[in-house]
Amino acid sequence: MKTYAEINERISSGKAVVLTADEIMDYVDRKGLDAAAAEVDVVTTATFGPMCSSGCMLNFGHSAPKIRMTEAWIDDVLVYTGLAAVDVYLGATQLRHSDPANMYYPGEFRRGGGHVIEDLVAGKELQLFALSYGTDEYPRRELRTYFTIHDLNQAIMVNPRNCYQNYNVAVNDSARVIYTYLGRLEPERGNANYCSAGQLSPLLNDPLYETIGIGTPVWLAGSRGHVYAEGTQHAGACDRNESDVPMEGAGTLALTGDMKDMLPEFVRGVTLPGYGVSLALGIGVPIPVLSPQVLQRTCIRDRDIQAPVVDYSRDYPERTGRIIGRVSYEELRSGSIELEGKRIKAGSLSSYRKALDIAERLAAEIRDGSFLLAAPLRRLPAGNAMKPLAIRPRTEGEA
Amino acid sequence: MSETVTRKMMFFFPRCECEKPIIYHLVKDYDLVVNVFRAKVTPEEEGYLLLDVTGTPDNIERAVDFVKTFNVTVNYSGRGLVWDSARCVHCGHCVPHCPTGALHIADARTREVAFDEDKCIECLACVRVCSYGACSSAF
Numbered sequence: 001m002k003t004y005a006e007i008n009e010r011i012s013s014g015k016a017v018v019l020t021a022d023e024i025m026d027y028v029d030r031k032g033l034d035a036a037a038a039e040v041d042v043v044t045t046a047t048f049g050p051m052c053s054s055g056c057m058l059n060f061g062h063s064a065p066k067i068r069m070t071e072a073w074i075d076d077v078l079v080y081t082g083l084a085a086v087d088v089y090l091g092a093t094q095l096r097h098s099d100p101a102n103m104y105y106p107g108e109f110r111r112g113g114g115h116v117i118e119d120l121v122a123g124k125e126l127q128l129f130a131l132s133y134g135t136d137e138y139p140r141r142e143l144r145t146y147f148t149i150h151d152l153n154q155a156i157m158v159n160p161r162n163c164y165q166n167y168n169v170a171v172n173d174s175a176r177v178i179y180t181y182l183g184r185l186e187p188e189r190g191n192a193n194y195c196s197a198g199q200l201s202p203l204l205n206d207p208l209y210e211t212i213g214i215g216t217p218v219w220l221a222g223s224r225g226h227v228y229a230e231g232t233q234h235a236g237a238c239d240r241n242e243s244d245v246p247m248e249g250a251g252t253l254a255l256t257g258d259m260k261d262m263l264p265e266f267v268r269g270v271t272l273p274g275y276g277v278s279l280a281l282g283i284g285v286p287i288p289v290l291s292p293q294v295l296q297r298t299c300i301r302d303r304d305i306q307a308p309v310v311d312y313s314r315d316y317p318e319r320t321g322r323i324i325g326r327v328s329y330e331e332l333r334s335g336s337i338e339l340e341g342k343r344i345k346a347g348s349l350s351s352y353r354k355a356l357d358i359a360e361r362l363a364a365e366i367r368d369g370s371f372l373l374a375a376p377l378r379r380l381p382a383g384n385a386m387k388p389l390a391i392r393p394r395t396e397g398e399a
Numbered sequence: 400m401s402e403t404v405t406r407k408m409m410f411f412f413p414r415c416e417c418e419k420p421i422i423y424h425l426v427k428d429y430d431l432v433v434n435v436f437r438a439k440v441t442p443e444e445e446g447y448l449l450l451d452v453t454g455t456p457d458n459i460e461r462a463v464d465f466v467k468t469f470n471v472t473v474n475y476s477g478r479g480l481v482w483d484s485a486r487c488v489h490c491g492h493c494v495p496h497c498p499t500g501a502l503h504i505a506d507a508r509t510r511e512v513a514f515d516e517d518k519c520i521e522c523l524a525c526v527r528v529c530s531y532g533a534c535s536s537a538f
Contacts, residue, residue: 048488048490049490050530183492183528183530184496184527184528191495191496193492268488268531269531270530270531271530271531271532272530273527273528278530280488280530280531333510335494335495335504345495346495347491347492347493347494347495347496348490348491348492348510349490349492349530350490351488351489351490351491351510352489352491352509352510353488353489353506353509353510353511353512354488354489356509
């Protein structure tokens with residue numbers, strides 16, 4: 001058994017033994033669990049993929065004369081201004097003004113919030129256009145200017161939901177092509193798309209949230225971020241296999257980090273034809289090897305993780321709950337899966353190659369003593385299930 | 400008789416020479432087997448033609464000289480589809496959509512995606528599915 005303090009001491013003295021979640025299983029097989037647990041201090045996990053519930057809080061500072069922005073657009077993408085005078089929230093899936101969306105189906109969705117966030121992190125110049133009704137102390141009613149991230153007081157990423165623990169595999173049971181957030185799906189189960197880093201994914205290496213909790217430091221696109229809350233739709237109560245690994249979406253993380261420290265290659269705008277825009281992020285999460293049990297959990301392999309296969313032409317939109325079958329990430333990564341006797345080509349929206357890169361970068365930062373761990377301030381809830389939305393008439397007496 | 404070879408090439412027409420049956424002459428006069436992947440030929444506008452030609456090296460060389468007499472630029476790289484490795488995130492979304500395996504997983508462990516230009520038939524399926532603008536068409 002090790003404590004966070006002991007692990008941090010080893011990190012600070014440059015002696016920490018750190019392996020990635022991609023390397024750890026073979027290492028443990030070779031050394032044995034107890035010996036490896038005594039030796040290894042940290043296992044790094046990571047993921048890179050589209051994460052729609054992402055965005056950022058920006059503060060512009062004050063112009064002369066001042067404005068209290070009531071509506072604002074960055075490069076023609078609407079931002080939320082229902083905050084203080086020059087604070088705005090830019091969301092990843094916001095479309096550009098006048099984007100025809102799916103009016104000419106399937107829409108192209110070439111640029112939106114995610115792309116603006118990518119350009120912001122890349123240091124590019126962007127346009128701010130803002131309107132106001134004018135007040136005594138904020139008299140300006142209109143503003144157009146240009147800025148880069150370096151001109152802002154704060155640019156803090158605030159992502160209500162990242163790092164889904166597990167995810168659906170999407171297929172299309174209908175007779176026409178459909179366009180989804182899991183990509184283009186060919187008719188009659190012509191292909192299957194999935195989105196997870198599998199054995200490298202943070203919450204699949206800590207299935208019961210024993211080390212990853214609120215306050216956990218994370219590598220958020222190169223910045224030192226942290227978990228600020230359970231992610232939206234976090235549902236620890238779910239079907240789990242014999243190793244406690246969720247068989248469906250399950251846990252999520254809400255993350256925050258300083259965008260001024262982020263690396264552009266890990267913050268990428270996403271275009272999903274026929275669906276919309278999003279933001280792909282690279283995230284790394286360290287797992288402290290507090291005990292052999294914690295280490296055992298990180299030894300999970302793609303073959304031990306099952307994902308539900310769901311029809312996105314009818315079952316997903318209608319919320320029927322039907323699962324066609326379950327497949328392992330090992331099978332998905334082989335390039336094709338077998339479903340009800342039919343072989344289907346499988347494609348990924350999550351980049352394992354980028355996730356590996358992140359896990360290795362994080363491991364290097366921990367080894368060189370620059371990234372310290374912390375015990376969670378509070379654990380993520382394990383027992384809550386996901387609630388559906390009921391459409392119902394107003395409760396009597398509440399009008 | 401020397402052995403035949405296959406060369407992929409792109410013809411660029413500054414302004415379309417639509418009146419001239421260039422492909423006909425390649426077949427009839429230079430004994431070439433022509434396989435057109437993709438073309439954009441509009442009167443009075445720039446045009447492109449992406450094709451494979453199979454024939455003897457000597458005939459191919461003479462045919463190219465003939466084509467150049469129409470003020471056509473011949474690009475031997477034959478790249479109508481551009482894969483930008485710097486924009487690619489290696490997710491692999493394109494791989495099942497690529498009918499010839501030109502875009503493929505090059506490393507089973509790291510899942511790195513690579514592009515084999517010689518296998519590309521210019522169908523542009525990757526341009527339609529790539530979420531990151533890594534695949535684009537030269538025309």
